[in-house]
Amino acid sequence: MNLRRPAVRGLAAALTALIALTAASGCSSKAKTDDGKRTGAGGVRTGEGVTDTTITVGALTDMTGVYATLGKSVTQAQQLYVKQVNAAGGICGRQLELAVRDHGYDPQKALAAYTELEPKVAGYAQFIGSPFVAAVKPRVDTMDRAVILPQAWSASLLGSPSIRTIGATYDVETINAVDFLVTEKGLKAGDRLGHVYFEGDYGENALKGAKFAAEKAGLTVVEQKIKPTDNDMSAQVAALKQAGVKAVVVSAGPRQAASLVGVAAATGLRVPVIGNNSAFAPQLLGTQAGPALRSMYWFATPSLPIGADTPVARKLAADYRAAHPEEGLDNGVVAGWTAASVFGEALKKACAAKDLTRDGIGKALLTLKDHDAGFGIAHDFTDPKAPSSRESVIIQPDPAVPGGMRAVRQPFVSEAARAYTP
Template sequence: MNKKLIRRAGAVLGAAALVATMSACSTKADGGSAEAGDVLTGAGISGDTITLGLLGDLTGPFAALTTEMNNGSILYWNEANAAGGVCGTYQVAFDTKDHGYNVQNSVSMYNQMTPNVLAYQALVGGSQTAAVLDQAEADHRLIVPSSATEHLAQSDVILTPAMLYNLDAELVLEYMLEQGTIAEGDTIGMVYLEGDYGESAHVGVQAFAERHDITLVDSLVKPTDSDMTSAVNNAVSQGATAFFIASVPAHTSSVATVLEAAGEDVAMAGSWPSYTASLMNNTGGQYLQDHFTAGSMATTFDLPAGEPIITAYEAEFGSTPETNQVPMGYGTAAMMHQILDRACELGDLTPEGVVAAKNDLGTLTSDGVMPDMDYTELGKSPTVEEFIIKLDSEAPGGIASREDGPYSNPAVTND
């Protein structure tokens, strides 16, 4: 294990000095009662092991993103466990399942996993998370969804890990407007995925279009669709000077392929789940390098906060990351650690206690890996800034920041 990273992890561990002050942590696994000074525990804790859930898409359209996000969280917790774990007592382990981006699978797997997990370090998919939300609230299970919709953000059991999708779309487009890549009065094409993710981003693109007299030519697509030729040709025929993608990475690749084959010189933009660095290996890969801009809720590996993560990741997993999800998984794990340490400090590591600790902390940090996240007001985006990226085959991991840190724009707010 990288000693520099272990020392760094210790600095990220949330509420300062909790490990030192919580040496009296006990392991009452029945959760029924605890003596004075002990920590109450329940489901998801056995002996000195806390089990967190990773429920995601390991075989469907977001498989690459899910795999690397999970690995980022595993990397963080391996380091944190080596540095003493949660409140100096508990080691974190995972229960991992694959729903294949199927809503019904997510419901059945959630029901299987929940009796044995304290919280969900990740649950991939807005629709998948929404399908279990009522039960999660009844179960008091904190969930970090790989999703950022307003509906989910309204629940106190949700730790939204990013700007809401609508604000993400607005911010990326405002950046492109500021840079002169698009202009007032332009026509923009949009490809967006059916369901909570794409439709939320669509709201943001519509808001940007209204603000800047933009004509929007949009196409609603399904995860199973493969060829974006019709959507691209429709928008180009109406004079589109840019495309915004709020869909799976394969659709981003298809849009680039169609534009390149047609000899078009059209800007492309996307939301944070819409790309991976491996798209540069496909037909249209060079077009993406030349034309694509997107948001990222976590640092890229060419910035100081990302450099040690990629070094440790390559040592741990023997491969180079290809998505922005590794630092996102790492950063959300750092935030989960703060919550668990706070719950321990408050004497209640039951599922209910973990949710209460999240609400008690309000603002969570990840040492620059992600923007600070403010959870004090339900339904609001936890941040209004993010990293702006490009695909770059010369950059570490194939993704580079266009700015020196997170970007914000006064046009994009929580109001």
Template sequence: MNRRLLASVVALCLMLTACSKATSGGQSSGGVRTGPGVTDTTIRLASLVDLTAVFAPLGKSLVQGTQLYWKLENEKGGVCGRKVEVTVKDHGYDPQKAVALYREVSADALALQTVLGSPVITALKPAINQDNVFVGFAGWSGSVLGDPHFQLVGTTYDIEAITGLDFLMREKGIKPGDKIGHVYFEGDFGENALRGSKYLAGQKGLTIVEQKIKASDTDLSAQVAAFRNAGVTAILVSAGPTQTASVAGVAKSVGLNVPIVANGPGFTPQLLSTPAGPALKENLYVVSSMAPAALDSPGAKAAQEAFTKAYPDAVPTQVGSVFGYTQAQVTRAVLQKACDNKDLTRAGLLTAAHQISGLDTGGLVAGPLDYTNPDQPPTRAVYLAKADSTVPGGLKAVGGAVEADAAKSYQPKA
């Protein structure tokens, strides 16, 4: 009886060891090494996004774009002979909640498809570095540069601000000696963008009038009053959609009729049907590496057609659905490269990520993407778009992709 029990225990241990090898560095069919989240039939990823707080409309749209892309790819066979599954969790833009959710999902995921929010990334960095996990960053803060774990889809907020301010000088009559208002979130997002605006201001003889705010600040009457009193001739917004709407609406109501340029996360098309809508349509421009949903490019048109078919009642968004779709496309390229390298472990995925250059998204991102140098953003090009309620996504491109001269020589810092 004891011998039978011992034999059963040994057999069970051998079974568990075999299962463990399938998920933590063993060999699978085709000789591909596999790690956590990978079986012979499935690759599991996880996403930590904001579905209930300041970026909820963008977060929900982002998830739609991600799910759409992987649905289409899985119908074609997936990657490396495996279907891709993405587990989505809502952190509500709360870093502490995000840390708890990361612990919940990380053991069973090869990589993080998406993590939304610079404060969340800051909180998760120690665990991400310890676990050696590849992370798709839903944000464009320069704070992740130099860390090989993070994938940026596009350029950084500071380069966006440089190019947006350059646009104002080229196209909207802003000149040396002018004062420019800049309202920005405290933390990586806003302060990274401010670094860019101050850099170009120093180059061009402009003065930046700063107004730092928190994500919980929704009425920006005091900040706009400060801008009016200072006599600003344009405003930059590096905050959320609610804050952009407040700036535009209040500025218009007090007679401060000046152009406004927002970083991509500062706009969602739902704003155009609010009381601030007329002011936004008149004065708002958005700067982002992501294509406006209505962009006339092969990649953007294909993504928009697929989105409309899959979600006929949903509204596409530039840094929501378009971003989610594109980020999944970039992740697929990384997974395929890892498969080609016969290494679907976490370390193998990171190696593959930094072997990718010249990645063409069909215009979904402004410029080809080069991930071979983690110290630099994969592109420095952006799109500028005007708020326009007559086109899908509420943004109409102002020309094509552009790379400001000042952005070419500027060196972003982590």
């Protein structure tokens, strides 16, 4: 994941302004949503983003900011899904179209892109950035009602009738990650656990999970809060080393994780480090931090990696390589494909119910239970108040494996995660 553009400052203030703007635009959006339903081809009710020949799905991505590499692979995987579905005849007699907008992990651009696409799409198979999804959540829940499957896992998004996370939320995932440190990496009661995390929804939700897990295991959490613009982790490593931590959790971007691990190894803080699912990119194995990442870094994810030995993973890896021979494989491919397949299944069920309105698609999603996109975890979307799964996979960087990632613990739920209420 490339950090070519710095994230904007004053994120909290910017998001407050965004929420005010979305509220101000609410009345006209609601009228449009209510009046836009009609009966189309095949006797199917349709609404925004759906014609007799097409279904347009939105993708609000980051191709130039903090998660540029992730956004690119997520989007390309979803474009591949659309291409293959259309080649097989489409869905409900209609061809899929993916409307992509790059917000560069900028809150103003994220809102502008959402506002522009909102009247044109049936829903969203991608929306990167927990803070940005949270900013539009009031408008989505009360007025727009379009299904959003975000590449964001903050527990603050739970309970929405339209915004549905795919996989364990950051807090649950972090609880599973700490369990791995305790059961397999020697962390024990009385030890200090470092946690380096982004300010905002992502990092603070992960921190909540870390504190819960620490309390259960008798650990003390040593916090280091950072901004997305902080790329050099030298100060954080120095503070953690002085505190005597025995392991570290990192809930940030891949560049920050690589800096953290590289500096820790260079300064003698050779302790296990584990990250959340977005805190790694295999491209980093070719950097100076590569050797340290291979020896002392792990990360938790809501699915098996792209190099998994499953029929879907093998086919997707081959198809993606054929479509993008110049690109590497990473877990953004898995996340993008999984979200697209979930949205596609909801569209198929909505078609069967002859209701391709936004409400119809949302109701169809509620019927998806035990949905496995082919990466080892069954997802249950019947309860909007719960994540679709509490399972995590622990992955270790390994350049010898396709995608540079090897699963060292298969899908599991720790006892602490089972007892936890997001």
